[in-house]
Amino acid sequence: MKLIHYFLPGRGAVWGLAERERVYEITTSESARGAFLSTLLQWPDPVAMLKQTWPAISRGESVSLSGLANAPQTSDHAYLLPPIDHQEVWAAGVTYERSKEARMEESRAASFYDRVYDADRPELFLKATPSRVTGSNGTVRIRRDAQWNVPEPELALLVTPQLRIVGYTIGNDVSSRDIEGENPLYLPQAKVYRDCCALGPVVLLEEEWREHREFEITLTVRRGEETAFTGSISTARMKRQFMQLVDYLGRDNLFPDGAFLLTGTGVVPDDAFTLAAGDVVEMAVPEIGTLRSTVVQGR
Numbered sequence: 001m002k003l004i005h006y007f008l009p010g011r012g013a014v015w016g017l018a019e020r021e022r023v024y025e026i027t028t029s030e031s032a033r034g035a036f037l038s039t040l041l042q043w044p045d046p047v048a049m050l051k052q053t054w055p056a057i058s059r060g061e062s063v064s065l066s067g068l069a070n071a072p073q074t075s076d077h078a079y080l081l082p083p084i085d086h087q088e089v090w091a092a093g094v095t096y097e098r099s100k101e102a103r104m105e106e107s108r109a110a111s112f113y114d115r116v117y118d119a120d121r122p123e124l125f126l127k128a129t130p131s132r133v134t135g136s137n138g139t140v141r142i143r144r145d146a147q148w149n150v151p152e153p154e155l156a157l158l159v160t161p162q163l164r165i166v167g168y169t170i171g172n173d174v175s176s177r178d179i180e181g182e183n184p185l186y187l188p189q190a191k192v193y194r195d196c197c198a199l200g201p202v203v204l205l206e207e208e209w210r211e212h213r214e215f216e217i218t219l220t221v222r223r224g225e226e227t228a229f230t231g232s233i234s235t236a237r238m239k240r241q242f243m244q245l246v247d248y249l250g251r252d253n254l255f256p257d258g259a260f261l262l263t264g265t266g267v268v269p270d271d272a273f274t275l276a277a278g279d280v281v282e283m284a285v286p287e288i289g290t291l292r293s294t295v296v297q298g299r
Contacts (some may be wrong), residue, residue, distance in 0.1 A: 001050065002288075003167060003203040005037075005081040005135070006068050013081055017050060017204065022062040025051075029085070033059055037085045040257035041160045047167075047205045069201050069289055082135035082199045083158075083169060089133060089197055090216040091173055092245045093123035093153070095238050095264030122240055123174040123250050125187060127173060127262060128197040136200035136291050142275050143193060144298035146176035149275040151293075152265035153219040153283040155235050157242055158203055159256050163244060163250040167203040168292040170214070170283050174198075174275075193298050194298070199260065201289040219267045222280040222296040229273055233266035 002018045013029035027036055058283045063078050071079040094116045116123045136139060142149040154198045156171035172196065180190035218232040242263060249261055274283070275299040284290040 001047075001054070001205045001207065002065075003037075003050070003083060003205055004065070004068070004201075005083045006063075006078055007073075007075075007081055008078050009076060010061070016063075017054065017057055018065050019054075019058075019128045021065050023068060024057045024060050024062045026050075026057055035085055035257075037083070038136050038257040040237075041158075041166070044127065047158065047207055050205065051207075053174065056086040062236050064292065065202075069136065071134075071137065080136045080201050082130075082132055082133045082138075083203045084130050084199060084260065087259050088126060088130075088255065088257075089128040089156075089171070089199070089260045089262065090249055091125055091127040091171075091191070091262035091280075092240070092264045095122065095240050095245070096233065096266030097237075097239070117239060122245055124245070124249055125191065127191060130197055132192070132194060134195050134293065136198070136289075136293070138198065138293060139195055139296045140172055140174050140198050140281065140293040141193065141195035141296050142174070142277070143176050143179070143296050144254055146179050146190075147274065148178040149174065149176050150269055150273065151219060151221065151275065151281045151283070153217050153233075153267050154262040154265050155215050155217060155285070156199060157246065157261045157263060158195060158258065159246055159249075159255070159261060161255050163246050163255075165209075165246060167202045167205045167261070168213070168285075168288060169199055170201070170217070170285055171260065172281060172283060172289055172291060172293055177261065194294070197262075198208075198291055198293045200291045204288045211243045212238075215287065218284045220282045220284075221269075221273075221275070222282070223276065223278070228279065229269045231267040231269070235263070237266055238263065 152173035
């Protein structure tokens with residue numbers, strides 16, 4: 001079962017549930033006062049609550065999931081929105097060996113990242129507020145003061161205020177590697193800015209508790225008619241398990257609306273690669289779908 005946030009002409013922003021290829025409306029954002037997901041995550045078992053309401057929901061009108069997934073963001077037809085309302089987006093770094101190697105290669109303080117990879121405590125940082133998040137078929141931005149920019153395909157966890165994992169989506173942790181490598185203290189500028197993060201296309205709901213899951217993540221960057229880069233990784237190769245990251249995220253912290261946690265990337269293009277305006281970035285997880293973004297240049 002998948003949770004979906006989308007736009008419908010004449011109705012505005014809508015939340016829905018999908019099984020297979022049909023999406024059924026739960027509520028409009030206006031009816032939910034813009035806080036449907038925040039309210040849902042307050043329930044002791046949000047997924048069980050949605051499953052209980054499914055028989056009634058599935059008798060309503062529906063739209064095509066594939067139609068939403070492939071629709072551009074224009075107001076004359078239905079299209080996907082980022083599956084977020086008031087949640088913060090946090091991120092974990094250096095959770096794959098390839099990420100550690102890339103950080104060490106780019107940085108003047110390489111030993112820091114070797115120590116982070118092997119430490120008990122993971123690297124965690126605030127990635128985006130909701131206003132900085134875009135959805136599938138939207139745009140992501142590269143900074144005007146950076147010369148070396150990369151997409152970072154990551155499995156994103158949706159967690160409740162009680163730090164329970166209730167779903168999974170795909171996140172694009174766009175990063176400026178030259179700013180990040182110049183000084184570790186520049187990490188927020190390399191990571192947090194306008195349109196710096198994309199989430200979607202949907203949230204795959206977790207119907208059975210588990211400490212970790214294996215997902216295959218594939219990144220493809222298209223430049224015109226050419227494939228500029230492609231690569232893939234499995235979350236089975238992570239240094240840390242999902243629940244370890246969530247545990248550290250919740251230490252002496254509160255998330256009254258729940259949160260998204262990006263779990264790090266293991267797909268890093270070689271040093272000669274940088275994103276360019278007009279590139280189309282596709283991040284695919286078979287169980288979730290494809291998060292597609294067009295790159296725009298900051299001005």
